[in-house]
Amino acid sequence: MNKTIFNLIIIFILLVLAQVVIFNHICLFNVATPLIFIYFILRLPITLSLNWTLTLAFVTGLIVDVFSNTQGLNTLSCTILAMSRKSILHLYFSREDDLTRPEPTIKSLGLGIYIKYLFSSTLLYCLVIFIIDAFTFFNPIMLFARIIFSTLLTFIMILGLDSLLASKNEKRL
Amino acid sequence: MRNLLNFLVRYSSWILFIFYVVMSCVLLFNNNPYQQHIYMTSANNIASTIYKTRSNVTSYFHLRDINDDLLKKNGELELEVIALKQKLRNIGDSIYVDTVAKIKPLSQFDFKVAHVINNSIARTHNFITIDKGANDGIKPEMGVLDQNGVVGIVNIVGENASRIISILNPDLRLSCKIKNTNDFGSLVWDGKNCQEAILEELPRHAIVNQGDTIITSGYSAVFPEGIPVGIAINRINEGSDDNCFALRVKLLTDFAKLNAVKIISNDQKDEIRRLEADGRQNK
Numbered sequence: 525m526n527k528t529i530f531n532l533i534i535i536f537i538l539l540v541l542a543q544v545v546i547f548n549h550i551c552l553f554n555v556a557t558p559l560i561f562i563y564f565i566l567r568l569p570i571t572l573s574l575n576w577t578l579t580l581a582f583v584t585g586l587i588v589d590v591f592s593n594t595q596g597l598n599t600l601s602c603t604i605l606a607m608s609r610k611s612i613l614h615l616y617f618s619r620e621d622d623l624t625r626p627e628p629t630i631k632s633l634g635l636g637i638y639i640k641y642l643f644s645s646t647l648l649y650c651l652v653i654f655i656i657d658a659f660t661f662f663n664p665i666m667l668f669a670r671i672i673f674s675t676l677l678t679f680i681m682i683l684g685l686d687s688l689l690a691s692k693n694e695k696r697l
Numbered sequence: 698m699r700n701l702l703n704f705l706v707r708y709s710s711w712i713l714f715i716f717y718v719v720m721s722c723v724l725l726f727n728n729n730p731y732q733q734h735i736y737m738t739s740a741n742n743i744a745s746t747i748y749k750t751r752s753n754v755t756s757y758f759h760l761r762d763i764n765d766d767l768l769k770k771n772g773e774l775e776l777e778v779i780a781l782k783q784k785l786r787n788i789g790d791s792i793y794v795d796t797v798a799k800i801k802p803l804s805q806f807d808f809k810v811a812h813v814i815n816n817s818i819a820r821t822h823n824f825i826t827i828d829k830g831a832n833d834g835i836k837p838e839m840g841v842l843d844q845n846g847v848v849g850i851v852n853i854v855g856e857n858a859s860r861i862i863s864i865l866n867p868d869l870r871l872s873c874k875i876k877n878t879n880d881f882g883s884l885v886w887d888g889k890n891c892q893e894a895i896l897e898e899l900p901r902h903a904i905v906n907q908g909d910t911i912i913t914s915g916y917s918a919v920f921p922e923g924i925p926v927g928i929a930i931n932r933i934n935e936g937s938d939d940n941c942f943a944l945r946v947k948l949l950t951d952f953a954k955l956n957a958v959k960i961i962s963n964d965q966k967d968e969i970r971r972l973e974a975d976g977r978q979n980k
Contacts, residue, residue, distance in 0.1 A: 578717055
């Protein structure tokens, strides 16, 4: 258990740092921004109580907001993502007791379900964050493009990140 | 009582969720960038330290372009100095130089140089973080320029870093005028392109040609008059207002390559502010 918490803290620090230092400044074709730090929220063990998940997500969002000067934007989106994470998982995966490991990974869920879970969560996050952002300037085509391409970019980057972390675990075993 | 406790325990996560959502909405809809707390912005100590470290690496990236800009600017200034010297000599020929009143329109302004450590151009509300703060004499509402033109206005000042509202932020309105005709309006960003902004509230009768230079008007105490902001592209027919029209402006500052900036301080700002406040009270 201690090892899991330690791993999570390392992932948290690395992801938030990477997000604010590198990925916040990427904006492909003026539409696609990778929001990789949500991987931390998606990776939290399913057995973790909802209160803890919510609090961790809130804090994560707040820290990213402080660094990128977007007051409350990521905080709200992260809280909503943390609340709906379980429901999204239940859409594709109803037998929670069958889980081999508490964290949602390719190994514990299977590739198909994991990809569906990851994609839906990323889409939800991008939907929320860009719709809130569009309160200032409403431009439907831009909004649509931002949601779609940011979701795709984030999804692909998280998949890549996931394979990096997974291979590391396997070597240890 | 027991029922109440049971209720609270059972729905604790929903209550927590609603609490967090309300908290983030309070943050989100507290739109006024001047009321935000220093710890909630990138000007706080931790964020600025991390950004300074990163900037130590990335500040080398666009040096060649920036150097070219500086050389160009230097050449222009050199030509201006020569022209002014010539003018002064002509005046000296006709009258005694001592009798010419000292022209020092900019003496009330001073500037400090700072480096940009964090910058964004792709959001709807863009801010810039610089590596100088209250310890270096930076105060809120100082104007910020780079070698090409206006960048923004200092917003929140930390000990060793400050946050600037970029022109690429709809919360900032800048009083500007057209260089040749002195018709003035206010410049605001429309969120579409990081190289263009809109000059609004120009009087209908104003004549604007493509390529006219837009400069600061000097009506606010933040910027001195005559700092270049952009170049006129074309008129936009807003249609709603008969007395005014808007102008699309290409910004001279390249926000994607910001590196060193100048922060303008105005000695007379406090005086002007006080006079304005007195005037308002006496009304």
